[in-house]
Amino acid sequence: MKSYFKYIMAAAIAATTGLTAAGAPKAAPKGGKSMEEIELMIRRGALDEATEALDSAAAAQPKNAQIDYLRGKCLVARNDDANAIKAFEDAHRKGSNDALLELAEIAIREYRVDDAEGNIDDYKAYIAKNKRKKLPDNSDEISSQLTRTRAMLDRVEKIVVFDSITVDKDAFLDAYRLSPEAGSLNYPDMLPEGTDYSDPTVVYCTEDGREMLWGAQNDESVFTLRSIHRLADNSWEKPESVGDHLGQGYDANYPFLMPDGVTLYFASDNEESLGGLDIFISRNNGTEFLQPQNIGMPYNSPYDDYMLAIDELTGAGFWASDRNRLGDKITIYMFIPSQSRVNVDLDDPTLAQRASLRSIRDTWPTGADFTNVRKALDNVKESVKKRAPQFELSLPDGRVLTSYRQFTSEHAAGLMEQYVSLKKATDEAKKRLAALRIEYGNGNTGVGPEILTMxxxxxxxxAQLRRVANDVIRAETGGNVK
Structure with a gap:
């Protein structure tokens, strides 16, 4: 089995992309890579290497549908849906029925629900026509996603998004401007010392500073919402769960509590999500938070949407989204909240555009003037946010470095960037290994060889992490590391 170490060293481990095409030849062309090896490259984020291998395979096996199918998966991983569509269409023309599900998934992401339904119907028709082959029907999940998308397109809220900005994903909170009356959004290191939390999360603190909410993983590695209250003597109570049911067995994170103390917004990737994290709302009945509801489009999309916050004083709301697929950057949308929900007419020709926010100008009313809300935001002093450390490095001379600007040696700072990148990739690999072990424990013994390799x-x-860390210390202090 191919070693993963080179990918870890390159810090190229990406989110696992499921590859489900079946029935195509797995053999490698002479001197080339097998389809199984290419699948593994795509899963590990080695997209350039996978593309090169696919080009070689296509030259040797031009009629192999699996090559076009995997090329489509590779293009999707590059966020190139336009060319991925062509690759999947080629795969289907050459005999890949599974390519229809990939085409349906892209169509759903683009809100072309009728096209998606046609792809799924064709997929099911092929299975029905070939009953003797006893082909598995893998369309349940994509069909459910289509149903959810159709339902949400029927109730797209008519909101006004007056601005949007692109920011670094790791520092997106810096784009939020909230008045003190709305509470504050903070990095998690502002929690009382010893308080358990999990990255990534955001800590919401009420205006009076006496309650904080955030996300932390439980024993099953699922994010749940936690809260902590300050006592009269300014000490803090023991953290407690806000409500394990809010995530419905899935992650619940990025909380924001309205000043009424009743209305809670948070993000979850549960089964009612369009895909990734969606924003949900729940209300407290005086005893507990009730069953949450997905707030729908345009807030939510097939990608991650989270950290919705509303400031009633300025009349502005914010939320974060990676629907534009900008890599390490995300989009912050700023909107004008309304007192009651009004949906876009179903026969409005801009329905899909307003749902996807292809252009925020589609949400602007005629003669829109946002002078007042912009002025209100300008008058809000930027909230003081304790920035989470970029890393923590203890030096023999007693210094503890937590940011690149603290280095006295540019060479050491460059080495530290390598260390952080390598550690991030290694941590991702550890998560993958943990998931494989769970699969193995559930009876999937086929992942055994991959576990041993990892x-x-x-x-x-x-070992490489330790070597790089020592190199950093030597470069910064000019001494030897024992």
């Missing part, structure tokens, strides 16, 4: 590679990666 365990060996983890040892190499950990």
């Amino acid at each position: 365990e060996d590679d983890m040892e190499q990666a950990e």
